[in-house]
Amino acid sequence: MDAYLPYLLCLVLFCIGIYAVISKRNIIKIIIGVIIAEYAVNLFLILVSYKAGGRSPIFSQTQEILPEAMVDPLPHALVLTSIVIGLATTAFLIALAVRLYGKYGTFDNSRMRELRG
Amino acid sequence: MITESTIPLFxxxxxxxxxxxxxxKKIKGIPDTFGVMVTIGTFVMSIFAVLQLEIGQKVICNVGNWGGFQEVLGKIVGIQLVVDGLTAFMLVVVNFIAFLVAVYSVNYMTRYTEKWQFYSLFLLMLAGMNGVLITGDMFxxxxxxxxxxxxxxxxxxxxTGxxxxxxxxxxxxxxxxASLLILLGVIFLYSNTGTLNMADMTRILAGGDHPALLYFVFALFLTGFGLKAALVPFHAWLPDAHPSAPAPISAMLSGVLIKALGVYVIVRIFYTVFGFTHEISLVLMTMGAISMGVGALVALRQWDLKRLLAYSSISQVGFIMLGFGIGTPLAILGALFHLFNHSMFKSLLFLDSGAIEYEAHTRDLKEMGGLAKKMPVTNGTTIIGAMSLAGIPPFAGFWSKLIIIVAAVQANHMKLAAWAVLMSIVTIAYVLKAIRFAFLGELKKQFANIT
Amino acid sequence: MSKEHDRGMTISVKPGTRLTVGLIFLFGIYIILHGHLTPGGGFAGGVIVALSFINLDLAFGGEVSARIFAKGSTSVVEAFGGIMFLALALLGLQWGGFFDNFLHPDGEPGMLISAGIIPLENIAISLKVGAGLFAIFLTLIALQKFESEKK
Incomplete structure (x- = not known):
């Protein structure tokens, strides 16, 4: 059972993020929802590489290279890329939120009524 | 011309x-020059790619000389860039539209400040789209x-309004x-196949059977890329986003972005990586048919010209997905042909709507009227594009729709064929409405000074 | 008290920032230059370098960085980083392929000057990330200032 707990945590985090995006009216909270969901996915990506008792896949002169005893390094590189992409999206969303606040004087989604469905 | 070392140039x-x-950016004229020159360059390269590829041939570039299929510790490493027939076809579509849009923007974008920002973002978008087309690696x-x-x-x-x-x-x-769902799908595939290379993944997936996981990944990819392609349950962003962009970008988004990021990737993943099965065919056909219907019927009651065109894009992407969903060679041919046609005429129509907005300062069809006398060229091109969209016989749109419908009949999907014919008629209705209100009728007073 | 002292945070923050900001900056440089030997590299190092400048701005008010950088220079530095990275990748075409490691392809484990173009690419990435992140920060505080002036 214990082995499944981290995966359960990912699921819960992802659901919290999606819930925030769907149900909240404040656009800052929506952005936070996207960030939470994104980190749930990143956590899952890291968990994929996990190996019981494995050590970090870093090359150094004092240690032998034992591919069997190391965790899978590829997801670590992928998660870094994914974090960078998330950073770009988040920065853009926050800039948009600030501009929207300037136009409407509120972060409330329901009072932004320029678009119709 | 199209060799291993020229693929990354796209x-x-x-x-x-x-x-x-x-x-x-300080030097005057630089943004325009770079925008046009770069798109000419990629367009010429894509033409060469189509001319030189033989049927079934693939050109593969191993990034960083990592050797692609060489195994390191039992795993395949390195990123591959691949150009095959479908890729070369899509490259021509994307880069041709990009070239036209870049030329159009030289004049149109003068009314915005900071032209360099526009061209910089435009070229980044083009780089992203070309990358999607040529990559052979999931991540x-x-x-x-x-x-x-x-x-x-x-x-x-x-x-910024x-x-x-x-x-x-x-x-x-x-x-x-949508991106999160796509990433989740990629992770699931990686954790079960241990590779990110598409060709290798195909090989592994064909060997083993793990249907429960595959169906979950199907659902994730269909939702993620369906959102990017604006298929109907996931279309809510498109009618707002596409009309809000400047006209050249509307043309780019509606003409090629939803196809490169949505339709192409769905086809690439579902046809080549997963292998085409009966269930996929059923899902794609259903989604295509629903998109077709909803897009066309909602377009009928739009009064904003660009919004009408945006809903029409949803409907036409539905046509394309229907063709890919049927999955017979004739249907795929029709779908590719319609994809090409739709890129052309929808970009043309959006650029025309930009010209109208540039002169008349409105997008509301109720406020327009009689523009045919004042803008004869725009009138002519709009009518050509609109007739192609509506599927009037001599124009290309008719033939591609005909091929899809014939393929549906041949594959014994009579109801779908009838539905497609019905929706083509609805298409004619909203196209005629747009032309009637924009170009025909009395010339309104406020447009008298347009030259 | 001169006007200089009214800006930014309180008196207890400023000396601390003065002491640490140089160290943070140097640590960023270290991470960038050792990117091919230890965990970290261009992205992480670039973020740390950008953070040292952001620290300065937060502690002493938004005008400090304006004295160091001309307006709009962040985007130039960022574009330069991008060009440098792309140029290194394209130079590889001359010798064998896109992103081909044409200097010292084999390298020596643990040596600072080895690994061919990877350290150079780390420097390019760090320029791009550092300037980009700092530009994002500047944009956000500029927007905020714009809002508060309007009220």
Whole structure:
């Protein structure tokens, strides 16, 4: 059972993020929802590489290279890329939120009524 | 011309253009020059790619000389860039539209400040789209999808009015969730096959059977890329985002972005990586038919010209997905032909709507009227594009729709064929409405001084 | 008290920032230059370098960085980083392929000057990330200032 707990945590985090995006009216909270969901996915990506008792896949002169005893390094590189992409999206969303606040004087989604469905 | 070492240029040229535009923004005329030159370059290269590829041939580039299929510790390493027939076809579509849009923007974008920002984002978007087309690696695909998407979010907000910002926010949130689902799908595939290379993944998936996982990944990819392609349950962002962008970008988004990021990737993943099965065919056909119907019927009651065109895009993407869903060779031919046609005429119509907006300063069909006398060229091109969209016989749109319908009849999907015919008639109705209100009728007083 | 002292945070923050900001900056440079030997590299190092400038701005008010950088220079630095990275990738075409490691392809484990173009690419990435992140920060505080002036 214990082995499944981290995966359960990912699921819960992802659901919290999606819930925030769907149900909240404040656009800052929506952005936070996207960030939470994104980190749930990143956590899952890291968990994929996990190996019981494995050590970090870093090359150094004092240690032998034992591919069997190391965790899978590829997801670590992928998660870094994914974090960078998330950073770009988040920065853009926050800039948009600030501009929207300037136009409407509120972060409330329901009072932004320029678009119709 | 199309060899191992020229494939990366499809991405590298637009990227270099984007950075150089920022670096040299002080010099007058630089953004326009780079925008046009780069798109000419990639367009010429894509033409060569189509001419030189033989049927069934693949050109593969191993990035960083990592050796592609060489195994390191039992695993395949390195990123591959692949150009095959479908890729070369899509490259021509994307780069041709990009070239036309770049030329159109030289004049149109003068009414916005900071032209260099526009061209820089435009070239970034082009780099992302070309990357999506040529990559042979799952995670790389995700990265390029994100590059193109983020550039397009920014371009939708380019006008920085209330409408644009709101549309862009909606688009960015939905696009962000779509990207998360795509990434989740990629992770599931990686954890079960141990590879990210598409060709290798195909080989492994064909060998073993793990249907429960595959269906879950199907659902994730269908939702994620369906959102990018604006198929109907996931279309809510498109009617806001596409009209809000500047006209050249509307043309780019509706003409090629939803196809490169949505339709092409769905076809690539579902046809080549997963293998085409009966269930996939059923799902794609259903989604295509629903998109077709909803898009056309909602377009009928739109009064905003660009919004009408945006809903029409949803409907036409539905046609394309229907063709791919049927899956017989004739249907695929029809779908590809319709994809090409739709890129052409929808970009043309959006550029025309931009010309109308440029002169008449309105997008509301009720306020227009009689523009045919004042804008004869725009009138002519709009009618050509609209007739092609409506499927009037001599124009290309008719033949591609006919092929899809014939293929549906041949594959014994009579109801779908009838539905497609019905929706083509609805298409004629909304196209005629747009032309009637914009170009025919009495000339309104406020347009008397348009020259 | 001169006007200089009114800006930014309180008196207890400023000396601390003065002491640490140089160290943070140097640590960023270290991470960038050792990117091919230890965990970290261009992205992480670039973020740390950008953070050292952001620290300065937060502690002493938004005008400090304006004295160091001309307006709009962040985008130039960022574009330069991008061009440098792309140029290194394209130079590889001359010798064998896109992103081909044409200097010292084999390298020596643990040596600072080895690994061919990877350290150079780390420097390019760090320029791009550092300037980009700092530009994002500047944009956000500029927007905020714009809002508060309007009220």
């Amino acid at each position: 991405v590298a040229l637009p990227l270099a253009g984007a950075f150089l535009t920022v670096l040299l 790389n695909l995700f990265v390029f999808v994100e590059i193109a998407s983020i550039a397009s979010y920014a371009l939708v907000a380019f006008g 209330k409408r644009e910002l709101e549309a862009s926010f909606k688009y960015a949130i939905m696009g962000g969730i």
